[in-house]
Amino acid sequence: MESPRIIAGVARIVRDVGIAEELAQDALVAALEQWPRDGVPGNPGAWLMATAKHRAIDLVRRRERYARKLAEMGRDLETSGPYGAGHVDEPADPDDIDDDLLRLVFTACHPVLSAEARIALTLRLLGGLTTVEIARAFLTPEKTLAQRIVRAKRTLAAKGVPFEVPYGPEREARLGSVLEVIYLIFNEGYAATAGDDWLRPALCEDALRLARVLAELMPKEPEVHGLAALLELQASRSAARTGPSGEPVLLKDQSRARWNRVLIRRGFAALGRAEAVSSGGGPGPYVLQAAIAACHAHALTYAETDWGRIVTLYGMLAVRAPSPVVELNRAVAVSMAEGPEVALGLVDALMGEPSLRDYHLLPSVRGDLLARVGRTEEAAGEFARAAALARNQRERDLLLTRAEEHGRPR
Numbered sequence: 001m002e003s004p005r006i007i008a009g010v011a012r013i014v015r016d017v018g019i020a021e022e023l024a025q026d027a028l029v030a031a032l033e034q035w036p037r038d039g040v041p042g043n044p045g046a047w048l049m050a051t052a053k054h055r056a057i058d059l060v061r062r063r064e065r066y067a068r069k070l071a072e073m074g075r076d077l078e079t080s081g082p083y084g085a086g087h088v089d090e091p092a093d094p095d096d097i098d099d100d101l102l103r104l105v106f107t108a109c110h111p112v113l114s115a116e117a118r119i120a121l122t123l124r125l126l127g128g129l130t131t132v133e134i135a136r137a138f139l140t141p142e143k144t145l146a147q148r149i150v151r152a153k154r155t156l157a158a159k160g161v162p163f164e165v166p167y168g169p170e171r172e173a174r175l176g177s178v179l180e181v182i183y184l185i186f187n188e189g190y191a192a193t194a195g196d197d198w199l200r201p202a203l204c205e206d207a208l209r210l211a212r213v214l215a216e217l218m219p220k221e222p223e224v225h226g227l228a229a230l231l232e233l234q235a236s237r238s239a240a241r242t243g244p245s246g247e248p249v250l251l252k253d254q255s256r257a258r259w260n261r262v263l264i265r266r267g268f269a270a271l272g273r274a275e276a277v278s279s280g281g282g283p284g285p286y287v288l289q290a291a292i293a294a295c296h297a298h299a300l301t302y303a304e305t306d307w308g309r310i311v312t313l314y315g316m317l318a319v320r321a322p323s324p325v326v327e328l329n330r331a332v333a334v335s336m337a338e339g340p341e342v343a344l345g346l347v348d349a350l351m352g353e354p355s356l357r358d359y360h361l362l363p364s365v366r367g368d369l370l371a372r373v374g375r376t377e378e379a380a381g382e383f384a385r386a387a388a389l390a391r392n393q394r395e396r397d398l399l400l401t402r403a404e405e406h407g408r409p410r
Contacts, residue, residue, distance in 0.1 A: 001202055002045040004126045006052050008100035013056040015163050017107065017125055018153035023059070027052035099213060101126060101206070103163055108152070109177040110161045116140075117152040122181040124149050126206070129188055136193040136391060171218075178214070179227050179286065182207045186231050190238075194391035198248045204235055215270065225274035226287035232267035233293035236260040248398050252302045264297045285321040288313055307337035324353045332365055340372040360389035364399060371406055380408035 003024055011020035027048045041047040108122040123129045131149070135142040166174065189203025211228040218224045240258035243249050271294055274287045283291070292313045299305040314330035328350060335343030347366050356362045367382030380403045387399035 001128075002048050003128045004101060004104070004206070005045070006049050007125050008104040009049055010052045010056045011104055011107070011163050012100055013053065014059060015160075016157050017104070017121070017163075018157055019059070020056075021125065021153075023052045023055050024048075026055055099165075102210060102213060103165055105178050105181055105210065106165050106171070106174055107156065107161055107163050109174045109181065110156065110159075111173060112155055112159045112161060113152050114148075115177055117148050117155075118177045119181050119184060120145055120148050121152040123184060123188075126181070126185065128203075129185075130194075132391075133188060133193050175218070175221065175224070179223060182210050182214070183227060183230075183286070186211075186234070190234060191395075192392050196393045198242055198246060198392060198394040199238060201238065204231075204238065207231060208235055215273075219273075220277050222274040222278040223284045223286045225270050225277070226284060226290045229267045229270035229274060229290035230286055230293055232263050232270055233290060233297050236263035236267065236297065242394075246394060248394055251296070254302075256300065259297070267297065268294065282320075283316070285317060288317045288320065292317075305336070307333055311337045324350055324356050325359075328356070328362060328365060335369055335372070340369045344369045344373065358389055360386045360395070360399070362386075363389070367402065367406075376406045380404075380406035384408050 006024040006027060007017065007020045010023050011017050014020055014023070030051050031044070031048060035041075104126055105122050108125060109118040113121065120134050123134050124131070131142055131146045134149075135145040165171070185203055186207035189200040189205075189207065192198060192200050208231045211224075211231050214224050215228040236259050237251075237254065239260065240254040240256070241249055267290070271287070271290050274290065275283075278287070292310055295306050295310050295313070310333040311330065314326065314333055318326050318330060328347065331343045331346040331350075334346060344366070347362070347369060350356055350362060351366075363382040364386035367379045367386060370376075370379035370382060383399050383403035383406065387396045387403060390396040390399055
């Protein structure tokens with residue numbers, strides 16, 4: 001839980017995300033050695049941060065520029081208490097933002113890295129995701145992702161990339177990757193790809209906080225407000241997305257009384273700001289996705305959802321950001337607006353798509369459509385196939401239950 005903040009805090013000192021990650025791991029090892037003997041401190045996260053920072057200072061001492069760095073960190077530690085918590089310097093520039101996590105995101109999204117490497121590295125450092133989870137999010141082999149992350153760390157170190165939030169045109173150039181990173185981190189928290197839990201609330205909270213901070217930092221960027229709106233609206237459903245035992249609850253079965261109206265109002269407001277600052281080029285991908293989420297939030301019941309508008313919005317999204325996953329989501333909306341038979345043809349056309357070969361939601365959606373047209377035996381087989389592909393235990397159980405309901409023994 002504390003790893004991303006520790007890495008970000010230490011990276012500000014050592015200016016190397018690879019070394020920062022190693023120092024964060026060293027702090028954890030120290031905790032495993034000392035806490036069983038001395039007891040867990042009152043603020044474990046601050047203890048880990050202070051330990052990692054002290055080790056970073058020791059490392060800086062051995063570097064050529066140790067004097068200046070040591071003076072900076074000495075002042076910081078003196079004013080932040082015994083465990084280095086609670087003190088934030090005032091930014092020297094009104095356009096600056098003194099947030100180590102955002103610095104880490106913008107550093108990992110530096111143009112010296114490929115787009116794929118930027119996102120993978122930031123998900124690893126900021127989101128604390130495993131290589132398996134990132135590979136799943138990218139629909140990419142695990143070995144490829146691992147090599148990509150290692151190369152990205154080496155490149156940042158070799159190029160001497162500064163640990164900072166950039167200004168002006170450089171900030172604009174990196175914004176797309178930063179937004180995608182925040183989006184993918186939220187998605188991993190919203191529907192975990194692996195493990196025993198369906199939700200990982202800490203990831204959603206980190207992503208939502210970063211989106212809000214970015215919206216304050218870049219008030220004239222419609223896509224920043226669009227992303228903030230999307231995450232606010234998606235997060236509003238969190239309490240209704242799991243049952244008493246942590247099992248997933250599908251959208252049509254959720255109690256909308258449990259949706260967070262405060263977050264919904266925040267989402268509507270952010271979407272309004274995005275539309276107010278939009279240029280004549282039309283809405284971007286995040287604004288369109290936020291508009292889709294707003295359609296669900298406006299509907300008091302599942303039956304009242306404006307599926308026709310959602311189909312239109314997905315059509316616009318397919319033009320702005322084409323992908324097989326967008327087409328799959330559009331097919332779901334078409335099934336509600338025009339019937340499952342029409343949507344089944346759209347889904348069947350995606351069955352040969354290489355990037356969806358191991359994507360469990362493809363057979364899951366197809367199984368649902370087959371069940372709705374009365375082809376229950378085929379539907380059971382698709383739900384079973386989806387369960388075999390799912391990495392999350394809660395999701396796998398749900399899919400196996402649906403297969404069983406349609407005649408396939410567990």
